[in-house]
Amino acid sequence: MQKILNHIFSFNGRLSRGQYIFHNLILLLLFFHLLCLIKIFNSDFHSSSAILIAVLLILLISNISSIIRRFHDIGSSGFQIFYLIIPILDIYYGLLLTFREGESENDYGQDSIELMQKGESPSLKKYTLIAVTLVLIIVFYYTFFNEQLN
Numbered sequence: 001m002q003k004i005l006n007h008i009f010s011f012n013g014r015l016s017r018g019q020y021i022f023h024n025l026i027l028l029l030l031f032f033h034l035l036c037l038i039k040i041f042n043s044d045f046h047s048s049s050a051i052l053i054a055v056l057l058i059l060l061i062s063n064i065s066s067i068i069r070r071f072h073d074i075g076s077s078g079f080q081i082f083y084l085i086i087p088i089l090d091i092y093y094g095l096l097l098t099f100r101e102g103e104s105e106n107d108y109g110q111d112s113i114e115l116m117q118k119g120e121s122p123s124l125k126k127y128t129l130i131a132v133t134l135v136l137i138i139v140f141y142y143t144f145f146n147e148q149l150n
Helices: 002-008 017-041 049-073 078-085 089-099 112-117 124-149
Strands: none
Touching: 017 049, 017 089, 017 124, 049 078, 049 089, 078 089
């Protein structure tokens, strides 16, 4: 568990496209699940705001770390994350991070795809299967809780 937490909040190393998409789907699922739980158990968001802010900060730090490691994978500095706060550039860099293939080896380490092929990391097929499952769970949550809350 400690290894997973260190990896989620690490700003060093690289993150492949599949891992980046998977990580963002996990964060989306956690965020959506949190909002649904607060809405179901407490209709007043103000009393739950401290918990919500704490969890949002944890999710934000995790998201920033994945973006920086994805920039490392394409051979760029993590400081390029600041381009994501500029309108229009945020769309360009968001698409770049999602679709651009990572470099084979650069200053930030060995290619994460090569590590997967050596068996040092979970396979891309496993990430894809989990990502599709998460999307289906998000769709289920949305339809189920949307009917329950209305």
